[in-house]
Amino acid sequence: MRSRLIELRYHARDRLRAARRYPERTAARVATVVTLATSAAFIALPLYWLFSAAFRPQEGIEVPPTLFPGRVTFDNLTAVLAETAFPTYFVNSVVVSALTVVLAVVIATPAGYALSRYDLRYERAFMLAVLLVQMIPLLALVTPLYQMFAAAGLLDTLAVVIVTDTVMVVPVGIWLIKEYFDTLPEGLEEAARVGGATRLRAFLVVLPLARPAVGATAVFAFVVSWNQFVIPLTFTSSQAVWTFPVGLYEFISRRGVVNWPLLGAASLWAMFPVLVLVAAFQRQFVAGLSGRFGGGRR
Amino acid sequence: MTEIELDGIDVSYDGVTAVTGVDLRVRDGELLVLVGPSGCGKTTLLRTIAGLEHPDAGEVVIDGRRVTDLPARKRDVSLVFQDFALFPHLTVRENLSFDLRMQGYDDADDRVQDVSEILEIGGLVDRSIDELSGGQKQRVALGRAIVTEPAAFLLDEPLANLDASLRERMRTEIARLQDDLGVTTVHVTHDQAEALTMGDRVAVVRDGRIAQVGTPEEVYRSPASVFVAGFVGSPAMNLLRGRYDSDVDAVEIGSDEDAADPQAATAGVEPAGEETNDSQTVPVGVGGIEDDSAVVLGIRPEHVEVEPERRRDDGWFDATVAFDEFRGADRYVYLEAAGCPEITARVPGRSSVSVGETLAVRFPPERLHPFDADTGQRIATGEQAESEAAAPEGDR
Structure with a gap:
């Protein structure tokens, strides 16, 4: 303990000495830290507010707001499951995300492989086109898609989502x-x-080696579809096919009154699968995103 | 009984020609080495035999069967890759049995057992590929190739990724294995020494064409062109450009800087005080060369005669030692003479020379390789190539 204090004092003096010698550098450093801390708070405080609300009693959202809940309760977490339609939304979300993951992997893997391995004419153009599709704002597509799905009779189903x-x-x-x-x-x-081996067989032989990229694609697909709000909101209307982001909307009343404790609790439940998934596949996800074959494996 | 025949093969990538008009026959049971500088098309040729490239023109015939349009898996050949191409997610055993499983053999276990014993990797079969050293990977790659007893082996620079001492050992080992199994083999390398030591026959490839095919001795002793002469052998053959004078049956080295321009020919290399000193006359003594034609004379470093005392007799000229390298049994002496590019001579290691010393140098006419300076092709002059006594190895 004593030696730790001495160490701290040493570091503090060292910093002071450095600050006196290089004032501009120190100022820049302080500015950086302050900016980063502010940005972090900007993101973290609302989250803290939401999640701490989950543990506050229904009547406990005080004005003026307090930083810490006066009394901690788990009632909201159980209430969301027992008294609202949230479990249905949750199951719908799981179904949508799981099937999206499966479809995305089944489509993207052979497509990515073929684009990598075969000498295709207009390959560059195709890859750019694929990227361009991604750049079209979703909201610009909503109206035409709505009309197409309406014509196809697919509206208000999980399939359309x-x-x-x-x-x-x-x-x-x-x-x-x-x-x-x-x-x-x-x-x-x-x-x-x-x-x-045939070409198809050869592809299947090396497929396990692409696990990081396939895994990253799966995680990406899961996260995107799990959080998707506009699509299910627009294309579905009956509560039975709502996914949870749409369901969360329920906790905000038409008059703009927010039931913070229930919203917080529902959000916590909704975050859970993503947290687990990212925690479990984090390494693979990062490897797949930044990844080269052979780098950092094992 | 497996012969591989290439008939007028053309291969190109995206309009860039890699191989043109190659005719090649690999005899049953022989080890043929395709050798050439990088980018010469040798690997493309090998991949064409394997079925990984489709030729634009020409036919590939294996064992009398036209296979040009057959996919790789139906050709009954096996290929060892430069980077081994072992499956990193499979064990050694799974790698060895891969081809067997793909081709539906039911005695895979026995065959894997036999092969791992032959290659002395029996103790490694349950390891993962990442745990193996370079030499062990090499053996597994060879094992995977021989385990199905294919009609032919194709080896694509399999030694290039090994360190020097291991490379020497595997060189012998592969040649021996090939000899024991008696399988028709095509081996690709850029290393001319490897080609000479391993090959039953050597095909020198240049710019997508076969420059010469022959036994290592033939290619070494009578190179068909200036390119082959310069490529095969270490240290490289001395190649000296000059003009042939039939009156004296000799070539004046350095007198043909630019044959098309008579002024350039007389201008010489650099203005020297004595005119007679800026070129050297080398007697050829064979005839068969057109008078006043531009030629390139080749002479192997080991055939350059060097004597300590100056000599004024015919064919001898003076040269100064610019540098020398002791190589154990030999010593390489780099010599400078007026009008000549640097000459390399290979003398016994025990002889002593010192830099700056002037020596007498002679090119024995019977050791000279004359080439046409314009076409680069060897000029047929008689039996000189066959008259060579010793059969020197490529290096060492």
Whole structure:
């Protein structure tokens, strides 16, 4: 303890000395820290407000607001599950996200592979087009899509949400997987082909090696579809097919009164799967995003 | 009984020609080495045989069967890659049995067992590929190639990724394995020494064409062109450009800087005090060369005669030692003579020379390789190539 204090005093003096010698550098540093801290608070405080509300009693949102709840309760967490339609929304969200993940991976993986391995004419143009699709603002598409889905009789179903979500994540998935296969030596498939495999078989042989990119695509697809608000809000109307982001909207009344404790509790439940997923696949996710084959494995 | 035949093969990538008009026959059971500088098309040729490239023109025939349009998996060949191309997510055993499983063999376990014993990797079969050293990976890659007993082996620079001492050992090992199995083999390398030591026959490739095919001895002793002469052998053959004078049956080195321009020819290399001293006359003594034609004379460093005392007899000229390298059994002496590019001579290691010393140098006419300076092709002059006594190895 004593030695720790001495150490701290030493560091403090060291800093002071440095500050006196290089005032501009110190000022820049302080400015950076202050900016970052402010930005962090800007993002963190509303989150804190929301999640702390989840543990406050219904009548406990005081004016003026307090930083810490006077009394901590878990009633809101159980109330959301027992007394609202939230479990339905939650199940709908799980179904939508899971199927979006499956569809996105099934479409993006072979597409990314083919773009990486085959000499396709207009490949660059195609890759750019894929990216451009991603750049069209969603809201610009909502009206035409609505009319198309209405004509097709698909409105107000989970299917329409799944299809639209999938279309939104596939371009990124194709890019991720293509870029990853570009770093994977083609000799592996050639070895498989000379060894007696068809091209399809050779693809399946090396597929496990692309796990980081496929995993990153899956996580990306999950997160995007899990948080998707505008699509389900626009294309669905019955509560039975709402996903939870739409459901959360319920806690804000028409008059703009927000039921903070229930909203906080529902948000906490909704965050849970994403947190688990990201925690579990974080390394793979990062490897797949930044990834090259062979780098940092094992 | 497997012969591989290439018939008028053309291959190009995106309009860039990689291989043009290659005819090549690989005989049953032989080890043929394709050798050439990087980018010469040798690997493309190999990949064409394997079925990984489709030729724009020409036919690939394996074992009398036209396979040009067959996919790689149906050609019954195996390919060892430069980077081994082992599957990193499979164990050694799974890698070894891969081709067997793909081709539906039911005695995979026994074959893997046999192969791992032959290659002395029996103890490694349950390891993952990442745990292996370079040499072990090399063996696994070879094992994967031989385990299906294919009609032919194709080896694409399999030694390039190994360190020097291991490379020497694997060189012998592969040649021996090939000999034991008696499988028709095509081996690609950029290393001419490797080509000479390993090959039953050597095909020198340049700019997508076969420059010469022959036994290592043939290619070394009578190179078909200036390119082959300069490429095969270490240290490289001395190549001296000059003009042939039939009156004295000799070539004047340095007198042909630019054959098309007579003024350039007389201008010489640099203005020297004595006119006679800025070129050297080398007697050829064979005839068969057109008078006043531009030629390139080649002479191997080991055939350059060097004597300590100055000599004034025919064919001898003076040269100054610019640098020398002791190589153990040999010593490489780099010599400068007026009008000549630097000459390399290979003398016994025990002889002593010092930099700056002037020596007498002679090119024995029977050791000279004359080439046409314009076409680069060897000029047929008789039996000189066959008259060579010793068969020197590529290096060392």
